[in-house]
Amino acid sequence: MSYSLNEVEATAKRATRGAGFAWGLAEDAAKATRWLCAHDLDGVGQLAQLLDQADRSLHVPAALDGVWTGEGALCPLHTGCLLSDSMHRLSSHPIAMEHVATPALLLPFAALAARQLKAPVTLDCDGMTVCTDGHIVSATADWPAMAQTVTVTLGGDLPVSSARKTRATPRSADWDALNRLAHKTYAPATEESRLLGAGAGLSDND
Amino acid sequence: MEAPAQTTIPRRDPATVMRLSRLGSLHQCRLSFMRQLTRRMAKENWSFARPVFRIDENGVGCAVYSAKGPERTYSLVAFAHDLPPELRSDRVIAEAWDATFALFDGVPTEADIERLSQNVPLQEAGRVSESELSLSRANRSVRLWAHVVDRLAAGQQPDFEQIDKVGYLMRTTAVYGSGKFGAADRDKIAGRAEVQAPFQVEMLSVFLTRAFVRDLVEHMAHAKGGDAAVPLDPAIARRLGIGNSTGLGMAPFIVNHPILFNNWIMVREEAIARVRSVSEATESEAQVFRKLLRQSEVSVDRWRSEHPIQIEKLAALKADLSVLTAHVAADDLITDYPWNRLMTWAEGALSEEGQELVASLILEPYADLVDGLTSCMADSNGAAFAIDGAMDVTEVRNLIEESFGWALDLDWDAPENCARAWYVSEEKLEPRMGERFDEPIADYEQPLAPARDAALAYQALNGRQGTIAGFLLEHPEHRHTVRRAQMSRVAPYGEIRDNTISAQVLPIDMLRAKLSFFGATHFDPRSDRWVRICMYAGAPYPEDLTTETADHWVYPQEGAV
Numbered sequence: 001m002s003y004s005l006n007e008v009e010a011t012a013k014r015a016t017r018g019a020g021f022a023w024g025l026a027e028d029a030a031k032a033t034r035w036l037c038a039h040d041l042d043g044v045g046q047l048a049q050l051l052d053q054a055d056r057s058l059h060v061p062a063a064l065d066g067v068w069t070g071e072g073a074l075c076p077l078h079t080g081c082l083l084s085d086s087m088h089r090l091s092s093h094p095i096a097m098e099h100v101a102t103p104a105l106l107l108p109f110a111a112l113a114a115r116q117l118k119a120p121v122t123l124d125c126d127g128m129t130v131c132t133d134g135h136i137v138s139a140t141a142d143w144p145a146m147a148q149t150v151t152v153t154l155g156g157d158l159p160v161s162s163a164r165k166t167r168a169t170p171r172s173a174d175w176d177a178l179n180r181l182a183h184k185t186y187a188p189a190t191e192e193s194r195l196l197g198a199g200a201g202l203s204d205n206d
Numbered sequence: 207m208e209a210p211a212q213t214t215i216p217r218r219d220p221a222t223v224m225r226l227s228r229l230g231s232l233h234q235c236r237l238s239f240m241r242q243l244t245r246r247m248a249k250e251n252w253s254f255a256r257p258v259f260r261i262d263e264n265g266v267g268c269a270v271y272s273a274k275g276p277e278r279t280y281s282l283v284a285f286a287h288d289l290p291p292e293l294r295s296d297r298v299i300a301e302a303w304d305a306t307f308a309l310f311d312g313v314p315t316e317a318d319i320e321r322l323s324q325n326v327p328l329q330e331a332g333r334v335s336e337s338e339l340s341l342s343r344a345n346r347s348v349r350l351w352a353h354v355v356d357r358l359a360a361g362q363q364p365d366f367e368q369i370d371k372v373g374y375l376m377r378t379t380a381v382y383g384s385g386k387f388g389a390a391d392r393d394k395i396a397g398r399a400e401v402q403a404p405f406q407v408e409m410l411s412v413f414l415t416r417a418f419v420r421d422l423v424e425h426m427a428h429a430k431g432g433d434a435a436v437p438l439d440p441a442i443a444r445r446l447g448i449g450n451s452t453g454l455g456m457a458p459f460i461v462n463h464p465i466l467f468n469n470w471i472m473v474r475e476e477a478i479a480r481v482r483s484v485s486e487a488t489e490s491e492a493q494v495f496r497k498l499l500r501q502s503e504v505s506v507d508r509w510r511s512e513h514p515i516q517i518e519k520l521a522a523l524k525a526d527l528s529v530l531t532a533h534v535a536a537d538d539l540i541t542d543y544p545w546n547r548l549m550t551w552a553e554g555a556l557s558e559e560g561q562e563l564v565a566s567l568i569l570e571p572y573a574d575l576v577d578g579l580t581s582c583m584a585d586s587n588g589a590a591f592a593i594d595g596a597m598d599v600t601e602v603r604n605l606i607e608e609s610f611g612w613a614l615d616l617d618w619d620a621p622e623n624c625a626r627a628w629y630v631s632e633e634k635l636e637p638r639m640g641e642r643f644d645e646p647i648a649d650y651e652q653p654l655a656p657a658r659d660a661a662l663a664y665q666a667l668n669g670r671q672g673t674i675a676g677f678l679l680e681h682p683e684h685r686h687t688v689r690r691a692q693m694s695r696v697a698p699y700g701e702i703r704d705n706t707i708s709a710q711v712l713p714i715d716m717l718r719a720k721l722s723f724f725g726a727t728h729f730d731p732r733s734d735r736w737v738r739i740c741m742y743a744g745a746p747y748p749e750d751l752t753t754e755t756a757d758h759w760v761y762p763q764e765g766a767v
Binding site: 001002003004005006007021022023024025027028030060061064080081082084085086088089100112115116148166175183186187188189190 | 282311321333335336384385386388390391392393394410589591592593594595630631632633635640645646647649650653673674675676677679682683684685686687688689
């Protein structure tokens with residue numbers, strides 16, 4: 001089945017929230033997932049993989065300065081948000097981080113930084129390098145489930161173009177996983193909400 | 207913004223404009239999305255066709271209506287159904303409708319029509335594809351439909367009084383666009399000149415729906431009356447619009463799209479400022495205003511509502527109109543910044559309904575100052591989503607103060623200030639609003655209380671130093687609020703300056719703000735959270751669309767003399 005990117009974004013946002021993330025992080029996760037899908041990468045699969053392990057308590061970088069590390073593996077959503085929030089630092093030095101879960105999810109945040117800085121950004125993930133200016137992205141091999149070391153640098157070599165998609169075709173197991181999490185954000189219907197929540201009132205059949 | 211026009215009078219303060227009671231008093235104007243569409247189609251000489259009309263004598267079948275512009279064709283694919291009365295409901299909980307529609311990007315083949323016939327009638331339960339730009343449905347006005355079919359079948363025209371009482375033969379409910387249920391994303395069409403402005407696809411869909419509904423009622427009259435049946439008098443047909451029932455689901459839209467909503471409001475405020483800055487009007491400009499004011503009186507006279515709040519507002523508006531008419535009779539409306547004088551007078555003399563009617567009406571004589579602004583109403587600023595982490599926390603606090611200064615001292619724990627919570631129901635996946643202290647919904651609350659969240663973030667930022675990136679690392683729960691605060695730098699009209707979860711909040715104010723930009727008229731709240739409106743009443747049908755008929759149709763011709 002193919003889905004619109006708007007459906008991907010809306011589902012990713014709800015799923016991330018349903019997995020317990022703050023709304024603001026869910027907004028970023030949704031845009032990140034959409035960006036991956038629009039660039040022919042399996043955003044839905046990557047997010048599903050992350051949210052599946054999110055309850056095994058992934059970590060947030062302990063400090064802004066130096067190499068970003070946590071007490072355990074870093075969450076790519078928290079870390080990705082910190083990366084785009086810290087894009088101004090890329091002009092003076094690379095940003096390095098250790099032990100990042102589902103590192104493919106860092107790429108859209110690097111892309112966001114590149115678009116804002118109007119310059120390519122290169123992400124080195126255990127020796128696999130990916131460069132993007134936010135619009136074009138260089139080819140990637142399979143993304144690992146965990147990266148030991150990730151370095152983000154301003155600059156890099158871009159191909160002249162890269163694949164773009166206007167639809168997403170996720171694996172149904174991944175799509176279902178996101179929808180199960182999204183479901184946790186829905187309030188169970190009660191008779192009261194059915195009548196009042198959407199606003200009863202005067203007749204609508206006249 | 208468009209070509210720099212001289213404005214000596216500034217735009218109105220967001221603190222004034224963005225109050226819910228004022229947003230809930232907005233009227234259509236020449237920036238409205240329906241009028242943008244009809245003006246463009248007339249100017250570009252679009253052509254219209256009905257390549258398919260296969261409806262049987264029971265009113266069941268399908269039809270295709272095509273609109274051909276300079277570069278592309280768009281087609282409404284309509285399915286007519288025979289709906290038992292007990293199933294007819296406009297509410298989102300409905301599962302069947304009198305008619306269902308998709309707007310197809312191009313001209314559909316028989317295979318497309320077949321595919322759509324399997325999905326469009328199911329609405330939310332079906333799937334459409336990237337070839338479809340919108341999905342919608344409509345129900346008959348039972349009262350008026352039967353009356354019109356019976357009269358036409360008997361060779362007579364319907365009763366004008368009955369027509370005015372209802373105003374439309376069918377009401378659309380949801381008109382889904384932008385990638386919903388598998389349809390094409392906005393990205394697919396955002397670069398096309400003819401649909402670059404907001405909601406042009408949806409407005410086109412309703413414009414064509416109106417033609418279909420007229421044809422269908424004539425078809426049904428003919429099926430019933432045979433050769434005795436007559437077609438609908440064009441003057442009566444023109445008076446008929448398409449109704450729309452809009453529920454709570456639309457209210458969160460203006461909160462969830464602060465940049466887009468800002469662009470609508472800011473463009474209108476810029477247009478008002480430009481016209482207020484006109485130092486001297488011409489006689490003919492003043493005449494345009496006077497004529498449309500008279501026509502507005504006719505329109506307001508036809509505006510009916512049974513809702514106590516709207517009944518009161520309508521009474522105030524009618525009183526405003528008589529004061530306004532007397533005032534402008536004694537004014538030349540030509541010398542000494544006439545429109546600024548009028549606006550300033552209105553602020554002291556009229557209700558918010560009346561003030562906003564004046565604000566919309568003064569734009570009418572000034573197509574040259576106003577219409578170019580329509581290209582600034584879409585949201586093309588995707589970059590505003592990015593958080594500037596280098597910003598100092600003090601600056602974020604200042605931004606919050608700017609939009610939400612009024613909210614910072616409110617006691618947000620007091621039940622009356624947080625009585626409501628917005629949530630999404632499991633049943634229909636639609637936004638709803640409930641009572642926080644009476645229903646088990648707080649755990650499912652949607653982020654639709656920007657003022658409360660701003661107050662919370664402001665408190666958390668108190669005493670902090672350094673960059674906002676460092677703060678957000680520790681406090682991701684304030685991320686959405688910090689994003690909005692930074693967006694306010696480019697979107698000063700992006701935030702509602704009222705409490706969207708208070709015990710007194712009226713979601714219909716949010717609905718009206720949005721619908722007024724569509725160009726809707728005759729707002730008729732059916733409760734505090736859903737509203738009926740009329741679209742395209744008075745508009746030309748496709749075959750009558752010319753540059754003469756394309757713009758002022760919203761003002762009843764009957765008032766023109």
